[in-house]
Amino acid sequence: MxxxxxxxxxxxxxxxxxxxxxxxxxxxxxxxxxxxxxxxxxxxxxxxxxxxxxxxxxxxxxxxxxxxxxxxxxxxxxKYLNLPTTTDQWENVASEYYRLWNFPLCIGAMDGKRFLVRKPPNSGSEYYDYKLHHSIIMLAVVDAHYNFLYVDVGTQGRVSDAGVWDRCSLNNYLQENKLQVPDSTVLPFTTSKSPYVLVGDDAFH
Structure with a gap:
């Protein structure tokens, strides 16, 4: 440094x-x-x-x-972890995804990362993951420039990425419409409407 x-x-x-x-x-x-x-x-x-x-x-x-x-x-x-909370802010995130990655109406890319830990006392198999390690999970959402928008850390390693997403605060905020994500809009060069989306791998299906 x-x-x-x-x-x-x-x-x-x-x-x-x-x-x-x-x-x-x-x-x-x-x-x-x-x-x-x-x-x-x-x-x-x-x-x-x-x-x-x-x-x-x-x-x-x-x-x-x-x-x-x-x-x-x-x-x-x-300064470094700013989750958008207005329609304009989400639209700015989406416009950068479209400009840089040709992906319209995307408001973030998310993935999970497992960090190895020593088995906590009296935790049983709570932290034992599918890779046969003890770990905790970080779920992160980034913008088109790889800047973090949201981070959830600490879920036990036995939980899948989809399981972390199901119980994280960001999912709850989106379900309750607390973050002012824009309504569905027309895709570029089409007449079809589509919602704004978060992109992730098949672990979230």
């Missing part, structure tokens, strides 16, 4: 992750907290290994990582 990007992230998250010094010990600086979290996400190194590199207890590292992740989400989600 370039130094400029790191400093930009640090400036954004510092108010949320800075800790006060006490009479007993000095707080771990925000810069070090951010560095530990980024290194962990980038490499997947164990907390025990990071303990020796950063001279921070692995127990404290276990607290730092989710804290900084939550802070990053809080400061970046509005």
């Amino acid at each position: 370039p130094k400029e990007c790191f400093n930009e992230l640090l400036q954004l998250v510092s108010p949320l992750i800075e800790k006060q010094d006490t009479k007993l010990r000095k707080a771990i600086p925000a810069q070090q907290r951010l560095s530990v979290m980024l290194w962990y996400l980038a490499t997947g190194e164990s907390r025990r290994s990071l303990e020796f590199q950063y001279r921070i207890s692995h127990n404290i590292i276990s607290e730092i990582i989710p804290q900084v992740c939550r802070a990053l989400r809080a400061v970046l989600k509005d």
